[in-house]
Amino acid sequence: MEDLSLHILDIVENATTAGATRVEIRIIEDTKSDLLQITIKDDGHGMDSQTLKGVTDPFVTSRTTRRVGLGIPLFEQAAREAGGRLSVASEAGLGTELTATFQAGHIDRKPMGDMGATLVSLIAGNPDVDFVYEYKRDGKRTSLDTRSIKDEIEGFSTISDPKILQLIQEMVNNPES
Amino acid sequence: MAKLRVEDLKRIKEAAKGTVNLRAGEYRVKITVHLGTCGIAAGARKIMNFLLEKIQKTGAADIILTSSGCAGLCNHEPMMTVEVKDSAPVKYVLLDEEKATKIFDEHVMNGHPVSKYALSVGSETTY
Numbered sequence: 281m282e283d284l285s286l287h288i289l290d291i292v293e294n295a296t297t298a299g300a301t302r303v304e305i306r307i308i309e310d311t312k313s314d315l316l317q318i319t320i321k322d323d324g325h326g327m328d329s330q331t332l333k334g335v336t337d338p339f340v341t342s343r344t345t346r347r348v349g350l351g352i353p354l355f356e357q358a359a360r361e362a363g364g365r366l367s368v369a370s371e372a373g374l375g376t377e378l379t380a381t382f383q384a385g386h387i388d389r390k391p392m393g394d395m396g397a398t399l400v401s402l403i404a405g406n407p408d409v410d411f412v413y414e415y416k417r418d419g420k421r422t423s424l425d426t427r428s429i430k431d432e433i434e435g436f437s438t439i440s441d442p443k444i445l446q447l448i449q450e451m452v453n454n455p456e457s
Numbered sequence: 458m459a460k461l462r463v464e465d466l467k468r469i470k471e472a473a474k475g476t477v478n479l480r481a482g483e484y485r486v487k488i489t490v491h492l493g494t495c496g497i498a499a500g501a502r503k504i505m506n507f508l509l510e511k512i513q514k515t516g517a518a519d520i521i522l523t524s525s526g527c528a529g530l531c532n533h534e535p536m537m538t539v540e541v542k543d544s545a546p547v548k549y550v551l552l553d554e555e556k557a558t559k560i561f562d563e564h565v566m567n568g569h570p571v572s573k574y575a576l577s578v579g580s581e582t583t584y
Contacts, residue, residue, distance in 0.1 A: 281497065281498055286497050286498070286502065289492065289497055289502060290492075290493075290494050290497045293492050293493070293497075293524070293526065297526060349494070350494050350495075351494040354494065354498075394502075397502055397503075397505075397506050398502065400505075400506065400509065401490075401492065401502050401505045401506065401524065404505065404509060404522050404523065404524065405490070405492060405505075405522075405523050405524025405525075406524070428466065429466065429469060432466045432469060432470050433469060433470055436470065440521075440522070442509045442510070442512045442513035442522075443513055444469055445509055446509070446510075446513060447465065447468060447469050448469075449506075451465045
């Protein structure tokens with residue numbers, strides 16, 4: 281993966297496959313403490329402790345189309361290479377919360393990438409799932425909740441309308457414009 | 458935060474008013490982009506965004522764009538499946554924007570599959 285937004289897309293696809301109806305993506309960047317933290321929380325069907333143990337093992341996967349699962353191991357590698365770590369907490373029936381930390385200024389820390397494109401791909405592919413996105417950088421906060429957008433446009437259109445998705449992408453990538 | 462919530466929601470609402478809502482279930486073409494780990498690493502998000510742009514430019518309201526996971530043919534990613542209603546679905550492999558444009562113009566818009574970019578029939582294994 282070239283950047284963190286692609287890892288996020290991949291991990292959130294896991295969440296939607298796990299039957300999540302609401303996924304929260306929270307990113308905190310703090311220059312002073314040189315920390316970048318990405319948290320992805322879902323209300324999908326979660327994992328039991330046995331499955332959770334093997335979650336960063338590439339040869340453990342729930343898929344049936346092939347025998348390796350690389351999404352979480354690759355994300356963990358990206359975190360470790362940048363002086364951070366990855367942890368996953370989960371409970372069967374309740375959902376999963378994944379946290380990845382990075383040294384924000386580490387030379388091997390992958391760039392954030394196009395979060396707008398990631399969110400738009402997620403919304404287009406999973407129009408029934410609600411996504412919460414929050415990005416905090418040194419006290420500045422950008423956030424988006426697809427639930428409130430859905431409520432706003434109800435009766436006019438749907439959130440998977442390309443025109444609306446493009447607006448969302450612009451909003452996420454240029455919050456000040 | 459305030460800008461995102463208030464002003465932009467209004468913008469979205471304004472934009473929504475101009476669209477015809479045919480997306481509630483009725484569609485003529487369904488495009489599925491494979492967004493597994495392999496697909497994403499190979500550039501599937503770019504294809505997804507590119508197709509969204511294409512759909513928006515045509516203004517067509519009867520095309521559904523959605524995503525799926527890994528199909529087990531990771532070396533063929535990025536992949537997408539085009540399903541024109543009442544026709545057999547066609548899987549396209551090793552996509553780039555140029556191929557996606559041709560597939561969109563010929564298959565999605567005009568109903569003629571682009572066989573040279575499709576997964577060859579009968580010579581694939583799925584593991």
